[in-house]
Amino acid sequence: MSPLRGIALKLTAVILFVVMASLVKAASAIPTGEVVFFRSFFALPVIIVWLLWRGDLVAGLRANRPELHVLRGVVGVGAMGCNFAALTMLPLPEVTALSYAAPLLTVVFAAVLLKERVRLFRLSAVGTGLLGVGLVLWPLLTVSRVDDTALVGVAFILTSATLTALVQIHIRRMVRTEQTSAIVFYFSLTSTVLALFTLPFGWVVPTPAEAAILVGAGVFGGIAQICLTSAYRHAEATLLAPFDYASILFAILIGYAFFAEVPTVQMILGSSVVIASGVAIVLRERYLGLKRVRARPNMTPQG
Template sequence: MSPLHGIALKLSAVFIFTIMAALIKASSDIVPPGEAVFFRSFFAMPIIILWLALRGDLSQGLKVQRPIAHFWRGLIGVSAMGTGFTALGLLPLPEVTALGYAAPLLTVIFAAVLLKERLRLFRLSAVALGLVGVVVVLWPRLTLDGLDDAAALGVACILISAVLRALAQIHIRRMVASEPTAAIVFWFSMTATLFSLVTIPFGWVWPGLIGAAQLIGAGLIGGVAQILLTSSYRHAEAAVLAPFDYASILFAILFGYFFFDEVPTAMVLIGSAIVMAAGVLIIWRERQLGLQRGKARPKMSERM
């Protein structure tokens, strides 16, 4: 394994995903969220198919053991994507990014409830700290002066998206027991494309040349980012790479400032820092526990 190579791939993926979000946001005044989901999913498929073919995994990517599991993965994922894209059109990019950090915190809670994973006091405390950070980000929106109808809808959408993304992660953890990664990646893009077509009656429009270029670009680079993200885990452990997810807030601040004239408030920055600290604490603790389990295994084998 090459940790530095993995970190470089992970940072590249996070950076490209932020560009993708900026492109979706730029087109949010032109097309509805369901149409944006279609472009994001459909135009990512050629990139993913090419990648699977080059790896020799295309045949594996087409085979499924549990079709219904892929159906639910697609439904949950496309709902998370649609609500997230709606929020991008209603809230500043840095704020959407910061509130999206609630997803990994909620994953910890859902893993304890749905997967019966043990929720230790340290991890529970870190999750509570992270949720405090989310409230700090939201605090200006909770006043009567700071919460108009559009902002209220945006906040609701990104929080719903965070819940759905966390549920998707739990669902994927169950799927990997029977489904290859290639199949999960390919069929998610396929099902997301098909589910997005259901939103046609709600007002799809022709986006024009610039809008179409933005949306097609979002789909293509989204596929590239997905591949880079997947590849990063071949070179470094998840615990090493996880903290670099939080680089997205730095990229979001830069893109928000230069392209959308969005300046993050002090509360967004403070809340983001609290959420990031909570996430890093969880990652650090899990890594420590992993090291302890690794040391315990040789001792157990010596007794046998």
């Protein structure tokens, strides 16, 4: 384990995902299904090269339960498509902040679907975090600013967050039988195939500049996925999780520099509340995990 290397890889992944989102936003004239195709298809060569370099290509191509990968692909591509659609309708910082609802919803779904025990602390943190999401939404939905585009954009990003949370629950089940490399590879493969079903809905021939942007989104997305996966080989998930929230800083900077998007006070306050809630949950889980580890030496052989 090398925690510093893990943190460096996680931050690199976070930055690259924001860059990918920025490229998707820059290609807003391209149909969303076509963007999903480029994002998925051009990530595949990057992933294959990574698997070859690791000597893990065989594991990456072995699917013990293919139906799990198909389901992960269907739900995951829905989450990706909704996120990309939201980027064409809402400012980058707002989309980034609202996507933080996903880990909060994951706690709820874990309790409902996996029957995980959720204590009062986590429930309180989730409730507080959802209030933060409401703060972010408020300036988008006030009577003076509300329009159909904002409403649809909000619906898309909240749907994306919900589907992302469901994907996280599904992956928790998948890792019991599937290798991480297989999950990464087959998601890109299945999302590429599924994106082709949107062809009848009006794909366009991109300009050279648009094509470069779309290919870049795929390459950056693939590299980001690899960095994210590699980060967890060097550090614990509870240590790395809070660094997800660094994405809001890069989203604000890129949104302001390239899209002239100025974050609202409510967005910053709401994001701060959501981030604080998420970090509180992570730190609490880390504390309980350490507490369980310390208690094991004192347990009898029967437990």
